[in-house]
Amino acid sequence: MITLIILTYNEELHLQRCLESVKNLAERIIIVDSFSTDRTFEIAQNHGVKFLQRKFINQADQLNWALENLNIDTEWILRLDADEYLTPELYKEINDRIKTIPHNVNGIVFKLRVYFMGKWIKNGGYYPMKLLRMWRNGKASIDNKMMDERMNVLSGEILEFNHDLVDENLSTLVHWTDKHNNYSTREAIVRLDAKYKFLNETEQLVHKSNKQFYLKLPLFFRALFYFCFRFFLKRGFLDGKQGLIWHFLQGFWYQFLVDAKIFQIEYLAKKENKTVKQIIEEKFNFKF
Template identity: 30%
Template sequence: MNLSAVIITFNEEKNIGRCIDSLLPVVDEIIILDSYSKDKTLEIITGKGLTYHQREWTDYSDAKNFANAKATGDYILSIDADEELSPALQQSIRQLKARNPANAYMVNRITNYCGQWIRHCGWYPEYKLRIFKREGTHWKGAVHEDLVFASEPEIEKLQGDLYHYSYPTVDSHVKKVMQYARLTAENRYKKGKRYNLLWHGIFKPWVIFFKKYILQLGILDGYYGFVISVLTSFFHFLRYINYRTFQQEDRACKKNIV
């Protein structure tokens, strides 16, 4: 197996070095696609002896497909800049490369939230399909991208965690909630998804909080388990608000045309 790691970046100076360091011992090449970072991301990349590609941002799937096309390995390890291979996962990948591989592999991701590893709230275990054959695959979806296979793949799970450093502060989580709420609302509105006030605006946020904090044992993650449960609930409420905004803007536009 010849393994190419693929990363897309934008202003990842706090994360990219850690990510690269975890990849160097186990992959055959690292492909980096940058969307014109304005911080020290590129300086860190070149400082580690690597090169990069650049182009303007479009969406997640398009960026990943473009970067995958630059890879030369028969298998791809898709990893985000704020992720890191744990020592146990590195060892699993070494063992994988020494035998006849399956078509694809899932890894178990664990998230570090403000310095604390989150093991509940429905966040762990969180299996992600990250290693796969380059030929016959492509990413699809503007926001939450999915990997599409030309034929039904044989998928196995690897031992070891993928460390995820997505939320260094609560404020970073709030900003991401607001960003993704708008993106997913716009995506679903364009696809004709219908939302209503009673369920999506009022009841569903409360149901989500109860699910995260009680049923998925977010309470065992302490203060941050509570924060995560609240912000996940808020995401669903905010998504509804954004959906209504797109709906009203669309109606106003059509009225003006008439």
């Protein structure tokens, strides 16, 4: 009744936990891997799941390829990241309700609970983040975007389940900052595209109203504004030392880095009399 899809790259730290949390829930588990060099394949093999490898472009491209090419024939599709896992309560809720979901419901939304350095980040406006992670086969599509891709139900209703999906990355801050440095380049590109329109239409960022407001604020100031909003007005300080690190890095440092890259790209484009796309390709070694 359920096919589970997991996208992986060097996830030996998380994959075992993820697979254990869905044991006996899904009829079929498919891992689409981006040529991991650690024990990811070994762990997948030990669990008897289908394991495929494909060059990674972005999350949306990878998931779309899986949906279009893997002959999925179950009624429902569930998507998880390798560093996510189902709480026992959510496992039971899916198992108990899956056969009685009304036929007009084509999408299921879960509440995402983020842990950072062992601390549940409850404040700062961060919980609950609601994500559509389960849908009827053929009834949803993913935004083809470099960042902030989301599943969208094509027709029918959406049902919100009561219990939580957990996101708990166990990697060090070295890994976290490296990953977010890469994300920040992509984020800078899609924000620059809002101004210069150099991406293909299918890759262009679809702005939400709250992001539109944020992007109208001045560079650098908006990162500080966002951090203060989260940490003070949304009471992120209640999340303790881990919350301070999380909200500062994710809510200020990352956003400031995005703005710094935007500033540098525009500066270099003007200085060298080139387009921003040329600067991104030449100086940031980014291939479109």
